[in-house]
Amino acid sequence: MVRVTLDNISKFFGKVRAVVDLNLEIDDGEFVAFLGPSGCGKTTTLLMVAGIYRPSRGRILFDNEDVTDLPPKDRNIGMVFQSYALYPHMSVYDNIAFPLKLKKEPQREIDKKVREIARLLRIDELLDRKPAQLSGGQKQRVALGRALVKEPDVLLLDEPLSNLDAQLRILMRAEIKRLQKELRITTIYVTHDQVEAMTMADRIAVMNKGRLQQYADPQTLYNKPANIFVASFIGSPPMNLIEGELEAPDDNSVFFVSSGIKLKLPNVPPNVAKDGQREVVLGVRPEDLQMVGPGDADKEETLEGSIYVVEPLGKEFLINVQVGDHVLKMLVPADGMPEAGQRIRIRPNFSKIHLFDKKSQKALL
């Protein structure tokens, strides 16, 4: 097990800047997720850690050893590819044994380890089959077995669950997490699915367009997104983001103004509004909006709108509310049946609102 350090690495393919100036440290035994939309450079980063790609710039360290120029075979890594990449001409047994055979381990040792890992992953019944005879979930386990059998220092997983059906995905999610905690292997898990990242990882590196957006634990990412991209990417249903301006008419009140919206923000210090005016994006999560009665709150701290559509989610309703020119989503407990067209008054939970600078996209609070 090692600590992995990405020291300012970049990877360019001709004009394509796949990864730019990435700095990241993954602690010994930590489970880190790379999260971002497709094409943001996750796989490229993983392949650099694996040693398949050489970074165009920067260094990669395992503990204190510079491995930037080491070929994959000298890094002791295990990797599960998105396509699983099982060798089609080898049986499951031979697939799993392949890394050990290359290490020239004695036959008896190989046999013992293969059977052990197969039992751990519950694929011991499948050892004689060819990959073509396996289901997606089984292939996935075999790929995991092949990655784990050589007891790697670092485990790299590239969207390992994306080819599985929803149910199996939830099952494997828990299993991979348990396995990782049990084996305590430093793990990098690539995914574009924020739920996967949030539920499994100790820390999440959110990436976009080759750049790191934020690197934090799931709770921080959710509660304190560093910029608009992270705010919009994390959370389902996604955060409401409204473009507008901050106005500070006097020294102790700040208003958020947008077309058809004027909302007093009691928790925001007036100095955030700079010279009394500033272009911002206001972010409120659907669960941080609530319906209020006419006399329940300061009118300036509420918004009035009409229900646009109601989406029942079982234990909650997701209500789309038309406020001014905007449609906001809010989650409310599923009691009563709100009707489309009904006029309601809503109030944000002001301790949980987010403000971002429109130009820099960065969080202001």
Next chain:
Amino acid sequence: MAKKIRRWILPLLFLTPLFIMIGLAWVSPLALTVYLGFTDLSIRNFLAFIQDFFTDKVSLTLDNFRRIFTAEDPNIPLTLKVTVLYVVSVLAINAFYALVLSLAIAFFVRNEVLSMILRITWLLPRITPGIIYALMWIWFIDPRNGLLNDMLRLMGVPEDLLPDSWLLRTPYSQLLMIMINGYVGASFGMIVYTAAIKSIPTDLINASYVDGANEFQAARRVIIPLLKWPMLFVTAWQTLSLLSSYEYILMVWGAGSGQGYGIARSAGVMVWSLYSYSKAFAEYLYGYASALSLILVIIGIVLIVLYFKIFGFRRMMEPSKVEV
């Protein structure tokens, strides 16, 4: 019933040209070869024979085959030996060496320009008109004016190993035969193999690196096993085409003069198909030539069956040849 017929009409319509082609280009010549192989058709009884074609007046005989199998024809043993040498050696170049070459071009050599140059040098003979290709070899190997001996001298080959004639001295002429046909034939395998190698998913090769393989291990343990189908295809295809191809030997060594054999026989490059050709078009022994050809066809069929047996016919018929 009508429905069933209707379902077949369209496929049949599309397949008809193919069936016609197969009938004209393959079935009828084969039938003719079989028929003529059992007759004594030659230039001497040609006109009479034409009139009696496929009637009882033609006497069917096993004479041709007796002459071949009992080696009553004194040229048969040497021809057989040369043919085996020719097919096996050129096949080694076209199927095996082409594989090594393709691995180099499509896998080991990362430099696109170098890879392209290599590709083109091996494609050149294929795109050169055959007669020009043959002429270039004839000039190239000329002991006095050609470049070959000079090049070999430069490379330090001792003088007494250099032949005074590449065309006539036996081991050299046979080596030449192998080189000429190997060089022009390797590009076929190369194209098939490089396409197959390129179609292997990168992930699979990367996986082998992560698993601890170096490039040679990746080639040997992952890439080559995945090329089983293309290898069988190239081998089978090239075996058949080598058994029946004599055109470059004919162009370089000639067939006409020299009692109808050119210098091919004395140079030790008389392969079976060329012998059959010479019998037919230099000696005008059509019946005998057909018998020779028929044997070649049978050998070809037997070899194909053998290949299929070795590689496993059923698995080959499965979809997706370079599996993912």
